[in-house]
Amino acid sequence: MLSENLPPDAAYAALQAHDARFDGRLFVGVTSTGIYCRPVCRVRCPKRENCRFFSTAAQAEAERFRPCMKCRPELAPRALPWTTMDASRTLAAQAAAWLDACDDAEASVEDLARHLGITSRHLRRIFQTEHGVSPLQYLQTRRLLLAKALLTDSTLPVQEVAYAAGFASLRRFNAAFIEHYRLQPTALRREGGNGPASRLRLSYRQPYDVAGVLAFLAPRAVAGVETVEEGAVMRSLALTHAGQRHAGWLRVRFERAGEIGIELSPGLWPAVGSLLPLLRRWLDLDAEPDAIARALGEGGVPGQRLPGCLDRFELTVRAVLGQQVTVAAARTLAGRFVERFGEALADAPQGCQRLFPTPERIAAATRDDIGSLGIIGRRADSLIALAQAWPTLAFARREGSAEAAAEELTQIPGIGPWTAGYMLMRGWSWPDAFPPGDVVLRKALSGAGPLLSPKAYLEAAERYRPFRSYAVLHLWRHS
Numbered sequence: 001m002l003s004e005n006l007p008p009d010a011a012y013a014a015l016q017a018h019d020a021r022f023d024g025r026l027f028v029g030v031t032s033t034g035i036y037c038r039p040v041c042r043v044r045c046p047k048r049e050n051c052r053f054f055s056t057a058a059q060a061e062a063e064r065f066r067p068c069m070k071c072r073p074e075l076a077p078r079a080l081p082w083t084t085m086d087a088s089r090t091l092a093a094q095a096a097a098w099l100d101a102c103d104d105a106e107a108s109v110e111d112l113a114r115h116l117g118i119t120s121r122h123l124r125r126i127f128q129t130e131h132g133v134s135p136l137q138y139l140q141t142r143r144l145l146l147a148k149a150l151l152t153d154s155t156l157p158v159q160e161v162a163y164a165a166g167f168a169s170l171r172r173f174n175a176a177f178i179e180h181y182r183l184q185p186t187a188l189r190r191e192g193g194n195g196p197a198s199r200l201r202l203s204y205r206q207p208y209d210v211a212g213v214l215a216f217l218a219p220r221a222v223a224g225v226e227t228v229e230e231g232a233v234m235r236s237l238a239l240t241h242a243g244q245r246h247a248g249w250l251r252v253r254f255e256r257a258g259e260i261g262i263e264l265s266p267g268l269w270p271a272v273g274s275l276l277p278l279l280r281r282w283l284d285l286d287a288e289p290d291a292i293a294r295a296l297g298e299g300g301v302p303g304q305r306l307p308g309c310l311d312r313f314e315l316t317v318r319a320v321l322g323q324q325v326t327v328a329a330a331r332t333l334a335g336r337f338v339e340r341f342g343e344a345l346a347d348a349p350q351g352c353q354r355l356f357p358t359p360e361r362i363a364a365a366t367r368d369d370i371g372s373l374g375i376i377g378r379r380a381d382s383l384i385a386l387a388q389a390w391p392t393l394a395f396a397r398r399e400g401s402a403e404a405a406a407e408e409l410t411q412i413p414g415i416g417p418w419t420a421g422y423m424l425m426r427g428w429s430w431p432d433a434f435p436p437g438d439v440v441l442r443k444a445l446s447g448a449g450p451l452l453s454p455k456a457y458l459e460a461a462e463r464y465r466p467f468r469s470y471a472v473l474h475l476w477r478h479s
Contacts, residue, residue: 011053015039024077027054029065036060041071058141059132074145075203078286092130099139103242103274105168151188153200200262204285207303210254223335227351236345236352241271249348281308281429295467308429314356315427319419336373362387382414402430425469434461434468444475
């Protein structure tokens with residue numbers, strides 16, 4: 001089941017070295033214990049003859065291995081297929097992303113096949129080939145590992161853990177947990193805790209340019225919605241999980257190398273199954289820094305990340321507000337926008353006491369309502385058109401390809417190729433976008449010579465493939 005590019009002997013060498021570069025891309029099942037671990041696990045290294053290697057946790061669990069209680073495979077960063085792929089691999093990757101974000105306890109392979117526009121038989125075949133397990137095995141592993149994290153790091157009641165992890169009933173959850181892990185869910189429950197729930201943890205591959213990410217987010221933090229602290233970000237958020245809207249605030253803190261801590265208000269805990277994949281994309285926790293560094297070449301910042309977003313509508317609105325103005329001016333306009341149209345969030349800490357306005361609220365606004373905030377008429381029209389179209393956009397539902405998303409966005413008045421490219425970078429977390437016509441980027445790529453033509457500008461960016469989005473932030477930062 002291990003990737004063809006990493007033979008078992010090389011995988012064992014990575015395990016012996018506790019090589020963090022393979023964290024989330026390599027798991028080892030130990031036949032003498034029936035347990036599987038991450039390569040960074042600090043327990044005594046097993047004998048080579050007792051090791052079986054897998055590319056995913058789902059493969060290890062399909063072979064009846066149980067997750068290690070020390071290295072905790074559920075915390076590992078994920079492997080992202082950002083290489084050039086054929087159609088089948090692309091579909092398999094899209095299928096896995098859909099399952100990662102799935103909040104429907106009754107979801108089926110047929111639902112996923114309809115979403116992708118293929119037959120369920122073809123889906124099963126390409127998914128098994130790419131991921132080594134069936135779609136339902138993959139989904140079951142994701143839900144069980146999320147439940148394991150909640151049982152370990154929170155004090156949520158077991159029934160709430162079951163529903164938050166995506167199980168339709170407590171009975172199904174108990175049965176699945178006992179069958180796969182051969183212990184009762186309550187066996188993982190820690191004593192104590194702070195309030196109704198304590199803090200979750202997520203891992204990332206090192207190095208990580210924490211200072212750079214926070215320096216990017218800080219000047220863009222919208223008053224009332226988010227605030228950047230020393231080593232942390234706090235913000236309000238509303239999202240839909242299992243058909244219900246949940247709202248609250250969260251704080252993410254870079255607590256120690258390779259790991260972040262997540263504090264949630266009570267209103268967001270029931271939606272944690274939908275929230276965690278968003279957090280991983282928002283802070284780019286699954287990036288592979290070595291591959292990015294090779295693409296950027298000399299002068300690149302070690303551990304550079306591409307900050308994404310938690311709410312695509314919010315980011316799109318902010319991108320429109322930021323057209324042809326400075327970052328500071330865009331932030332000021334967004335703050336006024338939130339103050340006028342955003343909903344107050346009760347019992348939230350200072351700095352995140354309002355929710356970003358919903359598409360429904362903006363769709364019902366008038367041009368004069370928005371224009372009174374100092375936003376020009378054309379931009380107000382664009383925001384209203386965006387909000388009115390939002391329920392029908394595949395981009396909003398995280399469906400379709402990146403290219404289709406860009407084309408869809410440019411059909412909305414006032415959203416051009418540059419804004420669409422920016423949205424792919426941060427709203428789609430697409431690693432290989434490059435906004436056309438960016439003056440700062442053209443100057444940076446032109447060097448000391450004359451300004452490059454638009455065609456030559458795009459050709460000059462080719463050397464950064466497949467990580468042109470990271471090159472954008474790199475060039476902006478150094479310009």
